[in-house]
Structures are given as C-alpha cells and as structure tokens.
Amino acid sequence: SVAVVLFTSDLRLHDNPSLRAALAAADEVIPLFVRDRRIEELGFAVPNRRAFLADCLRDLDAGLRERGGRLVVRSGEVAEEVCRVAAGTGARDVYVAGGVSGHALRREGRLRGALESQGRRLHVHDAVVTAVAPGAVTPAGSGTDHYAVFTPYFRRWSRERIRDPLDAPRTVPVPRDVGSEALPSRAEVSGVSEGLAEGGERAARRRLTAWRRTGLARYEDRHDDLAGDATSRLSPHLHFGTLSPAELVHRARAAGGPGADAFVRQLCWRDFHHQVLAARPSAARTDYRTRHDRWRTGATAAAEIEAWKAGRTGYPVVDAAMRQLRHEGWMHNRGRLLTASFLVKTLYVDWRVGARHFLDLLVDGDIANNQLNWQWVAGTGTDSRPHRVLNPVVQGKRYDPDGGYVRRWVPELRGIEGGAVHEPWRARGRGAERARYDYPEPLVELSEALARFKHARGRD
Ligand code: FAD
Numbered sequence: 001s002v003a004v005v006l007f008t009s010d011l012r013l014h015d016n017p018s019l020r021a022a023l024a025a026a027d028e029v030i031p032l033f034v035r036d037r038r039i040e041e042l043g044f045a046v047p048n049r050r051a052f053l054a055d056c057l058r059d060l061d062a063g064l065r066e067r068g069g070r071l072v073v074r075s076g077e078v079a080e081e082v083c084r085v086a087a088g089t090g091a092r093d094v095y096v097a098g099g100v101s102g103h104a105l106r107r108e109g110r111l112r113g114a115l116e117s118q119g120r121r122l123h124v125h126d127a128v129v130t131a132v133a134p135g136a137v138t139p140a141g142s143g144t145d146h147y148a149v150f151t152p153y154f155r156r157w158s159r160e161r162i163r164d165p166l167d168a169p170r171t172v173p174v175p176r177d178v179g180s181e182a183l184p185s186r187a188e189v190s191g192v193s194e195g196l197a198e199g200g201e202r203a204a205r206r207r208l209t210a211w212r213r214t215g216l217a218r219y220e221d222r223h224d225d226l227a228g229d230a231t232s233r234l235s236p237h238l239h240f241g242t243l244s245p246a247e248l249v250h251r252a253r254a255a256g257g258p259g260a261d262a263f264v265r266q267l268c269w270r271d272f273h274h275q276v277l278a279a280r281p282s283a284a285r286t287d288y289r290t291r292h293d294r295w296r297t298g299a300t301a302a303a304e305i306e307a308w309k310a311g312r313t314g315y316p317v318v319d320a321a322m323r324q325l326r327h328e329g330w331m332h333n334r335g336r337l338l339t340a341s342f343l344v345k346t347l348y349v350d351w352r353v354g355a356r357h358f359l360d361l362l363v364d365g366d367i368a369n370n371q372l373n374w375q376w377v378a379g380t381g382t383d384s385r386p387h388r389v390l391n392p393v394v395q396g397k398r399y400d401p402d403g404g405y406v407r408r409w410v411p412e413l414r415g416i417e418g419g420a421v422h423e424p425w426r427a428r429g430r431g432a433e434r435a436r437y438d439y440p441e442p443l444v445e446l447s448e449a450l451a452r453f454k455h456a457r458g459r460d
Contacts, residue, residue: 001025001026001027001028001091001092001093002026002027002028002029002030002089002090002091002175003022003025003026003028003029003030003091003092003093003094003095004022004029004030004032004082004085004086004089004091004093004094004095005018005019005022005029005030005031005032005094005095005096006018006032006033006034006078006082006094006095006096006111007031007032007033007060007071008096008097008099008104008107008241009097009099009104009128009129009239009240009241010097010128010129010241010244011033011053011056011057011059011060011201011240011241011242012060012201012204012241012242012243012244013060013063013064013067013168013169013172013201014165014166014167014168014201014205014244014247015165015166015244015246015247016128016166016168016244017097017125017127017128017163017166018095018096018097018123018125018128019031019095019169019172020166020169021095021123021125022093022095022123023169023172025093026091026093027173028173028174028175029069029172029173029174030072030085030089030091030174030175030178031060031064031069031070031071031072031172031174032071032072032073032074032081032082032085033057033060033071033072033073033074034073034074034075034076034078034081034082035073035074035075035076035181035184036077036078036107037075037076037077038077038078038103038107039103042103044359044365046359046360046361046365047189047190047191047192047193048192048193048196048329048361048362048363048365049362049363049365050184050189051186051189051192051196051199052186052196052197052199052236052240052329052363053184053199053240054183054184054185054186054188054189054199055186055198055199055200055203056199056200056201056240056242057071057073057183057184058183058185058200059199059200059201059202059203059242060200060201061183062202063168063201063202064172064174067168067169067170067171067172068171068172068173068174069171069172069173069174070174070180071180071183072085072174072178072179072180073180073181073182073183073184074180074181075181078107078110078111079107079110079111079113079114079115080114082094082111082114082115083114083115083118083120085178086115086118086120087118088178089175089178091120092119092120092121093120093121093123094111094115094120094121094122094123095123095125096108096111096122096123096124096125097124097125097128097129097241098124098125098126098127098128098129098133099129100129100130100134100274100277100278100368101277101278101281101284101367101368102277102281102282102284102367103367105278105281108122108124127162127163127246128241128244129241129245129274130245130270130271130274130275131162131245131246131248131249131267131268131271132157132160132162132271132275134146134271134274134275134277134278134279135275135278135279136160137153137156137157137160137275139152139156145279146275146276146278146279146280147272147275147276148276148288148382149382149384150268150269150272150382153268153272153275154265154268154272157268157271157272158268162246162249162250163246164250165244165246165247165250192329193326193327193328193329193361193363194327194328195327195328195329196328196329196363197233197236197328197329197330197363199236199237199240199242200242201242201243203237203242204234204237204242204243205243207232207233207234207237208232208234208237208243208248208251211232211233211234212251212255215230215231215232215259216232216252216255216257216259216260216263217255217257217259217260218230218259219231219232219259219260219262219263220258220259220261220262221259223262223266223333224333224334224399225399225400226317226320226321226332226334226335226399226400226405227400227402227404227405227408229332231332231333232263233330234248235330235364235369236330236363236364238270238364239363239364239365239366239369245267245270245271248263248267249264249267252264252267270368270369273368273369273372273373274368274369276288276368276372276382277367277368277371277372283371283372283375283381284367284371285352285371287375287380287381288372288375288380288381288382289375289379289380289381289382289386290380291379291380291386291457293348293350293378293380293456293457294456295344295348295349295350296347296348296349301347301349304347304349304443304444305343305347305349305353307440307443308322308339308342308343308347308349308354308443309322309357310322311323311326311409311410312440313342313440313442313443314425314439314440314441314442314443315342315392315393315396315442315443316396316403316406316410316413316421316422316424316439317335317338317392317393317395317396317399317400317405317406317422318338318339318342318392319406319409319410320335320400320405320406320408320409320410321335321336321338321339321409322339323409323410324409325339325358325361325362326361327409328363329361329362329363330362330363330364331358331362332405334395334399336358336373337377337390338390338392338395339354340354340373340374340377340378341377341389341390342390342392344374344377344378344379345377345378345389345390345449345453346389346392346444346446346449346450346453347443347444347449348449348452348453348456351374351375351377351378351380352374354374355370355371355374358370358374379457386457387454387457389450389453391446392446393422393423393446396419396422397419397422400419400422401419402418402419403416403417403418403419403420403421403422406421406422407421410439412437412438412439413437413439415437416437424437424439425441425442
C-alpha cells in the first residue's frame with residue numbers, strides 16, 4: 001500500500017510522528033510538500049522565510065535520498081494538490097502534523113473534507129509542532145479552553161508527559177513514478193537579509209549540538225546579555241520544524257541544571273502562545289484583551305514609524321536591535337522586547353504595525369509567537385502588567401553595559417567607548433564634536449512620551 005506524508009511545520013526526519021506512522025502502516029510513502037498558494041496570498045512568504053524554507057526543503061530531500069527516497073514538491077492549493085497526488089498513486093491514507101494557527105486549522109479542515117469525499121483518510125498527529133498539544137491541558141474547573149496566564153500553565157505543562165523522541169527512519173521507500181517540481185533554492189530569492197542563518201535539519205542539529213555543549217549550562221545567567229548573544233538561536237528551526245520541541249525538552253531535562261530549566265521554561269512560553277492562538281485564532285489580528293487604545297496615526301507618527309524601522313530613532317539600543325533585524329532576519333529577545341515597547345508605548349503606535357514589520361523580516365516570524373508577544377508587550381494580550389514601559393536608556397545600560405552590542409550594529413557611534421554609547425547626546429558635546437557622528441537626535445523626549453502614554457492608558 002501507499003501513503004502520503006504531508007510535511008508542513010515539521011520539516012525533519014528525526015522525531016517525526018507522522019512520517020513514522022505512515023512508514024509503519026504502508027509499504028511505500030510519498031513525502032510531500034505543497035508550496036501553499038494561500039500563504040503567498042496572505043503575504044506571509046517573505047524573502048527571508050522563503051530562502052530559509054528553500055534550504056529546509058533541499059536538506060529534507062537530501063536526507064530522504066540517503067534513505068532511498070526523495071521529496072515530492074508541488075505548488076497550489078494544499079487540499080487539491082494532496083488529493084491529486086493521492087488519486088494518482090492510489091494512496092488511501094494521508095498523514096499530517098496537527099496545525100495551530102487559524103490558517104493551519106482551516107487547511108486541515110479542507111484537507112479532511114476533500115479526502116473523505118474521495119473515500120480517503122486523514123491521520124493527524126498532535127504534539128509535533130509544539131511539545132504539548134494546544135488544548136491538551138486546560139485550567140481545571142474554570143470552563144475555559146486555554147490558559148490566559150503563563151505561570152499556572154507552566155506548572156501544569158511541567159507535569160505533562162512529553163512523548164519520547166523518535167529516531168529518524170533508516171529507509172524511506174518512495175514510489176518511482178510520482179512527479180515533483182524542481183526544488184526551490186535560496187539563490188532564486190531576492191531581498192534576503194545578508195546575515196540570514198542556514199536552514200535545514202542538518203544545520204539545526206549542528207546548532208543543537210554546539211548549543212548543548214557550550215550554551216545551555218550558562219543560559220540562565222547570560223540569556224539577556226545583548227552583546228554576548230548567548231541564546232540558542234534555535235527559533236527558526238523550531239518555526240520550520242527542523243527540530244522537534246519535544247526532543248529539545250527531553251534533551252534539556254536530561255542535561256539538567258539551572259540553564260536547562262530556564263531554557264525549558266522558554267520552550268513552554270512557545271507552547272503557551274500556541275495554545276492561546278489555537279483557542280483564539282482571531283488574536284492574530286484583534287486585541288486579546290480590549291483596551292480601547294486610540295493609537296497615534298497621521299504624518300508625524302508615520303515618519304516616526306519609518307525612523308523606527310530604519311534604526312534611526314536616536315536611541316542607540318533600539319536602533320542597534322532594529323538594524324540586527326534587517327541584517328540577520330533575527331533579533332535577540334531582549335531587543336524584541338525593548339523595540340516593541342518603544343513602538344507601542346513610547347511612540348504610542350498600534351502593535352499591529354510593529355508586528356507586521358517583524359513578520360516581514362523575521363526568519364522565525366511566527367503568528368503565535370510574534371502576534372502574542374506583541375500583544376503581551378502592548379498590554380492588549382496576556383500580560384498582567386499592561387502599564388509597564390521599558391526605558392531604552394535604562395535597558396541599554398542594563399543589558400549592554402559595555403555598549404558592545406550598540407557599537408556592533410551602529411557603526412556611527414563606534415567612537416564612543418563603554419556604556420556612554422547609550423547616551424550619545426551627552427558624549428557628543430557641542431558643535432563640531434556633535435557633527436562628527438552622523439547619528440540622529442532622539443526622536444522623542446522620553447518623559448513627554450511616558451506622560452502621553454500614561455494619560456492615554458488612564459482611560460481604561
Ligand atoms: P532562546 O532564548 O534560546 O529560547 C529557546 C526557544 O524558546 C526559542 O527558540 C523560542 O522557540 C522559545 N521562546 C523563547 N522566548 C519566547 C517567547 N517570549 N515567546 C515564545 N517563545 C519563546 N519568537 C518566534 O519564534 N517567532 C516570532 O515571530 C517572535 N516574535 C516576537 C516578537 C516580540 C515582540 C517578542 C518580544 C518576542 C518574539 N519572539 C518570537 C519570542 C523570542 O524573542 C524568540 O523566540 C527568541 O528571541 C528566539 O531566539 P532563540 O532561539 O535564541 O531563543
């Protein structure tokens with residue numbers, strides 16, 4: 001018999017329950033990836049993620065070839081393409097990882113309907129995209145379908161049994177006569193960030209090995225150090241599923257210690273946001289918690305948004321992080337927090353504007369993590385401290401005390417030594433000295449911006 005395995009956000013051979021189930025049930029499998037036309041229409045297929053995805057597909061194909069198989073790639077509407085492949089090969093069963101976002105859930109629904117109308121079956125495997133499936137744990141007795149507060153979720157999540165990771169299969173027999181499009185390649189994509197990381201399961205596993213050896217034990221102490229760049233950088237691999245979150249939890253727990261505990265907690269944040277989104281798909285666009293903010297719009301706000309995007313706000317740590325985003329398609333978590341806070345609370349601009357810009361560039365750009373973290377920072381989401389504002393100068397001095405992160409990304413300020421780089425307006429002096437730095441004056445005065453925000457938020 002023949003089965004189809006539809007790869008979506010699980011572009012890996014290790015710990016892939018759908019692939020293993022298909023191989024156990026059928027003599028031959030068709031590993032299929034459909035370049036989803038709807039994702040293109042939604043504007044989600046931006047250059048950085050298209051380039052990373054191309055790496056992932058090439059690497060998946062190479063891994064399958066080592067096992068006697070290959071990857072079949074098609075483009076179009078997912079349900080139609082899967083049905084076409086199944087009909088052409090006589091496959092009765094299709095295996096897929098359970099989706100989380102509104103788009104993935106609708107895709108799954110359409111696929112099930114289309115297959116069942118042809119007498120075929122869809123097998124959905126949960127806890128592939130997340131370590132614990134959304135909806136698997138719910139607050140006892142509250143009558144709600146998801147946790148809105150992280151700490152109780154984390155407590156409950158920590159007691160959940162996470163499936164043992166599965167080995168990669170040794171062989172993957174694929175029928176010969178199934179046609180595939182040419183694999184996409186990174187070189188075909190224009191507008192990619194210069195410092196974009198390499199995609200694919202092999203790159204992911206190399207990164208994981210290095211991280212377990214040198215980063216994990218020190219993660220608790222160093223994860224907020226902007227210049228130290230001491231986080232795992234596994235987020236793009238988790239987004240595309242070239243690494244399994246369940247495997248990461250197992251491996252971290254096996255290593256043990258405070259670094260591993262802190263890392264597992266972050267993986268739980270990922271599951272937390274996914275279970276919020278699965279229960280409230282509308283949180284991708286609308287406020288999770290309505291606050292009646294009347295965000296700033298108009299020409300001045302538009303000019304400030306452009307300065308924020310370009311990394312020219314005059315606040316060095318904000319500008320450094322925004323330039324890292326453009327250059328690498330990735331940004332340190334502390335940078336994401338403080339640049340997001342700057343946009344929504346200092347400039348008082350709608351979180352959706354910032355979330356869109358992040359999604360345009362982030363290689364790990366993910367509806368659950370991005371939209372819900374933006375909402376968390378904006379105080380429209382699950383955060384219980386909606387009035388907290390991060391001061392960019394204080395943040396810079398605390399998380400980049402020697403200023404190395406700023407000097408790495410804002411070369412105009414390389415002449416200023418140490419932590420003084422966070423306040424160039426003090427170091428620069430007057431007149432000719434000031435003109436030496438081609439760097440803007442602060443876009444807004446922080447105390448005025450804070451007063452404006454407090455006044456606006458005072459309304460709710
Ligand atoms: P590590 O510190 O090594 O953490 C390990 C993993 O835990 C990460 O890879 C990630 O999968 C998960 N994780 C860590 N922090 C969070 C968090 N706050 N929320 C959810 N998961 C987390 N993450 C994305 O994957 N995609 C996004 O689009 C995204 N947008 C964000 C937008 C804003 C405004 C903020 C504040 C955070 C956003 N994050 C997003 C979360 C976090 O910043 C990144 O996951 C992290 O910086 C990735 O780097 P890392 O892999 O080195 O993380």
